[in-house]
Amino acid sequence: xxxxxxxxxxxxxxxxxxxxxxxxxxxxxxxxxxxxxxxxxxxxxxxxxxxxxxxxxxxxxxxxxxxxxxxxxxxxxxxxxxxxxxxxxxxxxxxxxxxxxxxxxxxxxxxxxxxxxxxxxxxxxxxxxxxxxxxxxxxxxxxxxxxxxxxxxxxxxxxxxxxxxxxxxxxxxxxxxxxxxxxxxxxxxxxxxxxxxxxxxxxxxxxxxxxxxxxxxxxxxxxxxxxxxxxxxxxxxxxxxxxxxxxxxxxxxxxxxxxxxxxxxxxxxxxxxxxxxxxxxxxxxxxxxxxxxxxxxxxxx
Amino acid sequence: xxxxxxxxxxxxxxxxxxxxxxxxxxxxxxxxxxxxxxxxxxxxxxxxxxxxxxxxxxxxxxxxxxxxxxxxxxxxxxxxxxxxxxxxxxxxxxxxxxxxxxxxxxxxxxxxxxxxxxxxxxxxxxxxxxxxxxxxxxxxxxxxxxxxxxxxxxxxxxxxxxxxxxxxxxxxxxxxxxxxxxxxxxxxxxx
Numbered sequence: 001x002x003x004x005x006x007x008x009x010x011x012x013x014x015x016x017x018x019x020x021x022x023x024x025x026x027x028x029x030x031x032x033x034x035x036x037x038x039x040x041x042x043x044x045x046x047x048x049x050x051x052x053x054x055x056x057x058x059x060x061x062x063x064x065x066x067x068x069x070x071x072x073x074x075x076x077x078x079x080x081x082x083x084x085x086x087x088x089x090x091x092x093x094x095x096x097x098x099x100x101x102x103x104x105x106x107x108x109x110x111x112x113x114x115x116x117x118x119x120x121x122x123x124x125x126x127x128x129x130x131x132x133x134x135x136x137x138x139x140x141x142x143x144x145x146x147x148x149x150x151x152x153x154x155x156x157x158x159x160x161x162x163x164x165x166x167x168x169x170x171x172x173x174x175x176x177x178x179x180x181x182x183x184x185x186x187x188x189x190x191x192x193x194x195x196x197x198x199x200x201x202x203x204x205x206x207x208x209x210x211x212x213x214x215x216x217x218x219x220x221x222x223x224x225x226x227x228x229x230x231x232x233x234x235x236x237x238x239x240x241x242x243x244x245x246x247x248x249x250x251x252x253x254x255x256x257x258x259x260x261x262x263x264x265x266x267x268x269x270x271x272x273x274x275x276x277x278x279x280x281x282x283x284x285x286x287x288x289x290x291x292x293x294x295x296x297x298x299x300x301x
Numbered sequence: 302x303x304x305x306x307x308x309x310x311x312x313x314x315x316x317x318x319x320x321x322x323x324x325x326x327x328x329x330x331x332x333x334x335x336x337x338x339x340x341x342x343x344x345x346x347x348x349x350x351x352x353x354x355x356x357x358x359x360x361x362x363x364x365x366x367x368x369x370x371x372x373x374x375x376x377x378x379x380x381x382x383x384x385x386x387x388x389x390x391x392x393x394x395x396x397x398x399x400x401x402x403x404x405x406x407x408x409x410x411x412x413x414x415x416x417x418x419x420x421x422x423x424x425x426x427x428x429x430x431x432x433x434x435x436x437x438x439x440x441x442x443x444x445x446x447x448x449x450x451x452x453x454x455x456x457x458x459x460x461x462x463x464x465x466x467x468x469x470x471x472x473x474x475x476x477x478x479x480x481x482x483x484x485x486x487x488x489x490x491x492x
Contacts, residue, residue, distance in 0.1 A: 015309050015311075018308075018309055018310065019309065022308065076457055077456075077457060080456070080457050080488070083457075084386065084457075084486075084488055085386060087485040087486065088386060088388070088422060088485070088487075090483075090485060091422055091423060091441060091443060091485055092350070092419070092422065092443070094443045094444065096480065096482045096483060097482055097483075097485065134386070134387065135387060138387075146310075150306075150307055150310040150311075151307045152310070155307065155308065210310070211310050214309070214310030214311070215310065218310070218311075221419070223350065224350050224352045224417075224419075224420050225350075225352075225353070292352065292354060293354050293355075293356075294354065294356055
């Protein structure tokens with residue numbers, strides 16, 4: 001049977017980097033778990049409390065986040081074009097139709113929420129609806145649907161589970177340990193937690209960037225128009241740098257699922273960033289376009 | 302989609318479903334006509350996203366010639382429209398539903414052989430009831446399933462009752478999409 005032309009040659013390098021990151025993250029977390037059990041009863045208590053928080057996060061956090069962002073769900077009657085566009089993309093991506101929401105802000109952005117494909121919500125701001133042409137918007141929405149399809153919210157929530165435990169120990173560790181000097185377990189635990197927190201922070205940032213690349217590839221596979229997404233990214237990033245930053249800080253925690261992070265500070269080191277630089281994403285999309293156009297990129301990488 | 306695909310963020314295009322699921326229409330339409338007075342409008346279309354490559358346009362024009370060529374024997378007419386979402390509709394006209402199915406299959410086959418099978422959105426067959434209301438049966442290539450679509454009077458309104466009736470009528474003959482949330486509407490069908 002004929003192979004598809006678009007984005008189906010899996011990027012082996014990207015996949016390898018993602019696997020290594022997940023593996024390292026797991027290894028770091030094993031160290032933390034060992035330290036938790038090493039700390040005895042208080043360590044196990046922390047694990048149980050954190051487990052409860054994790055379940056809460058998994059089932060409720062998207063609703064809280066959507067409410068705090070001021071997302072308004074729109075019916076097909078209110079936004080007929082957006083609904084029809086996403087319905088067609090869902091057919092191409094073989095996904096059930098997500099809920100669709102709009103945020104009333106001039107900042108051009110889009111994001112996806114929800115732990116499963118069935119409970120997903122895809123959100124666009126009025127800014128992005130006004131800014132982009134239909135084909136560009138289609139690319140952005142396909143990128144968000146690729147996040148849904150790859151279950152990125154679930155994966156990043158799981159990946160951040162032990163990092164949040166480590167953060168919790170750092171914040172409250174002394175309370176769990178009590179202030180008597182007879183408990184030797186808690187100080188090493190705090191040191192281990194600090195190390196785990198720092199290392200897992202960078203690993204998660206890396207994982208998040210890889211998943212952005214993967215979602216861009218997914219978008220290209222869904223629409224067959226990688227360059228339309230490039231064009232959208234250029235437009236959005238251009239606008240982002242011109243807009244004032246004041247009202248963006250409140251949205252910082254949502255950054256991981258944005259199409260472009262709200263704080264597009266150029267000076268930020270890549271390693272601190274949840275999103276790859278726009279230039280790198282456009283470079284990947286250009287390679288996909290070249291692949292589509294049948295050009296052979298000999299020794300291009 | 303497997304666990305590893307999710308973990309690694311891979312989007313794989315599904316292979317096009319088996320042809321016989323599309324060809325189920327060649328018997329189903331008889332049931333609609335004889336048992337329920339729902340008759341073909343003699344029109345069907347295949348909808349796909351055009352790709353801006355020379356290769357793709359070559360395949361499409363070659364395919365058009367083939368369909369026109371066989372159309373001289375079967376009487377199938379062909380014309381092409383682009384809709385406001387940027388999708389291309391290749392519309393076939395023939396009073397014989399079996400010729401329509403064969404023609405639609407020829408088009409999707411040519412796209413699949415050329416490597417563009419995952420660009421195909423759907424195939425649409427147009428029917429009417431005794432009151433001349435339009436009823437559509439839509440074939441989702443990705444899932445290999447059919448579903449009914451009946452636009453109601455107003456803008457972007459659909460007649461869910463009629464659609465569920467159609468499912469009951471034709472469900473034993475066509476592989477109907479079991480998940481109702483995947484009965485995606487296609488507004489402004491040009492056939």
